[in-house]
Amino acid sequence: MGDVFKEQLVKRKPTLKDTAIKGCLVAVVILIFLISFLFLAGFAIIVTAIAGFGAAFLMSYLNVEYEYIFTNGELDIDAVYNRSRRKRLFSGNVKDFDIMAHIDDKVREGDFSGAQETKDYSSGVPGPDSYAFLAVIKGKRTKVIIEPNEKMLKAIANTMTRRKLHLRPGVVLVP
Secondary structure, eight states, X not given: OOOOEEEEEEEOOOOHHHHHHHHHHHHHHHXXXXXXXXXXXXXXXXXXXXXXXXXXXHHHTTSEEEEEEEETTEEEEEEEETTTEEEEEXXXXXXXXXXXXXXXXXXXXXXXXXXXXXXXXXXXXXXXXXXEEEEEETTEEEXXXXXXXXXXXXXXXXXXXXXXXXXXXXXXXXX
16 A cells, blocks of 8 residues: 555634734734833834834734644644744644544543543634544643544544544545
8 A cells, every 4th residue: 555645734713812912912012112202212113113023923923724744644733823934733643542533523522521631723613624533642631623624534534443533424435
């Protein structure tokens, strides 16, 4: 059998919290400009520019895409900030997952009750493609929420055992 490689990008939708943070950062930059203009008139532009660059840098961390990379049973999840910086969030073999099920699966809900943490690496909006898996990350049982497309889900299904993978009703993965 040949090598299996699948990748997928999922853009996180901005939340109300993200919008509030952006608004606060803009307000802080304006406030810094006004204060520096009153007290440091000659340096107002320099101080405001520094504050503006700092705010822009912080705002770039609010623009997040998650990249899922599946290679021969290994699932890697990276966060891509502002389409320029990348950080590895998860790496593991899908055979080591305790369970993977659709997030609306009420029958399997109890299987996730032992999770010590929950990590959401999806768009943030639950939908028909939202799945969760339970894995040990840094010594903690962690519930991880992802949104694999059909190709990614098919690759995972070919690697995981059927007793651990529970697809949402109506999903048939054709080889």
